[in-house]
Amino acid sequence: MSQVFEPELKQLGWRGWLYALWKFARPHTIIGTSLSVWGVYLISYAIASASRVDLLAPLGAWIACLCGNVYIVGLNQLEDVAIDKINKPHLPIASGEFSQRTGQIIVAVTGGLALLLAWVLGPYLFGMVAISLAIGTAYSLPPIRLKRFPFWAALCIFSVRGAIVNLGLFLHFSWVLQGNRSIPPAIWVLTAFILVFTLAIAIFKDIPDIEGDRQYQITTLTIKLGQKTVFDLALWVLTVCYLGMLLAAWLPQVSTVFLISTHLLLLGLMWWRSRQVDLQDKSAIASFYQFIWKLFFLEYLIFPAACLLA
Incomplete structure (x- = not known):
């Protein structure tokens, strides 16, 4: 394998090559995928009232999902x-750190590994991974290339992150833990929250990329409505998420006080942070976008904790 990547290894060295691979994998998506796998496992464990923690089940699902993640973003x-080269010049292929061939090999290997491992581990995991990869392929690859269309692009992102991953992982872990395979209210609440939250991410993600998207005729919501309108829309979508979670906090499967207090705190923090964003500063917009991802990450820590504390 090292011979295949020999040009990059000579130029970057092993440490530089691995760092380029980390950038290629888009770290914020890797963190989100990791937290979703382990978070849903903990929720499944709490709901199933399992007698012991089986780390092999989430570990296998985690590796399969990470491989699928790298395939999609790659x-x-x-x-x-x-x-x-205009919007994200730091990425390895755009910057020339990786050749097109290197990227193709990484994508082919990770996609194949994701499907193979998921197939070995169970039918629900395989179905979830296969559907996610199919949607990710349709999102990027011509002639379909759904990312050209704002509605379909957003639908791809929030359907995978919001519904397919959460429901598929819960069914897989319930199957492994031999729990009840009907989907409980707590999982539907988390799925609805992540679904709407991911819609906000899908809306927001193109705000800092308006220059390159306009030049290459990628019609995004930001180009159609303007940065300020889309920024405000994303904020109100996120607000609906947090207010909705306050209503769902009365479910018997979660700790009501913990869920309400944490979500009120995060809602206030989000609005305070949003007032500091200068929409004329691309780096400020990108920083707030990463802040939204951090809020996304926190949900996969807070909600499982609320289930375990119930």
Whole structure:
């Protein structure tokens, strides 16, 4: 394998090559995927009232999902080299750290590993991974390339992150833990929250990329409505998420006080942080976008904790 990547290894060294691979994998998506796998496992464990923690089940699902994650974000980079040179010049293919061939090999290997491992581990996991990869392929790859259309692009992102991953992982872990395979209210609440939250991420993600998208005729919501309108829309979508969670905090499967107090705190923090964003400063917009991802990450810590504390 090292011979395949020999040009990059000579140029970057092993440490530089691994750092480029980390950037290629888009760290914020890797963290989100990791937290979703382990968070849903803990919720499944709490609901099933399992007698012991089986770390092999989430570990296998985690590796399969990470491979699928790299396939999806890597394929997008392979198809968006010209756009990324304007919007995200730090990415490995856009910057020249990785060749197109290297990117293709990484994408092919991780996609194959994701499907193979999921197939070995169970039918629910395989179905979840296969559907996610199919949608990720349709999102980036011509001639379909759904990312050209604002509605379909947003639908791809929040359907995978919001519904397919959460429901598929819960069914897989319930199957492993031999629990009840009907989906309980707590999982539907988390799924609804993440679904709407991911819609806000899908809306917001193109705000800092308006220059490259306009040049290459990628019609995004930001280009159609303007940065300020889309920014405010994303904020109100997130607000609906947090207010909705306050209503759901009365479920018997969660700790009501813990869920209400944490979500009120995060809602206030989000609005305070939003007032500091200068929409004329691309770095400020990108920083707030990463802050939204941090809020996304926190939900997969807070909600499982609320279930375990119930």
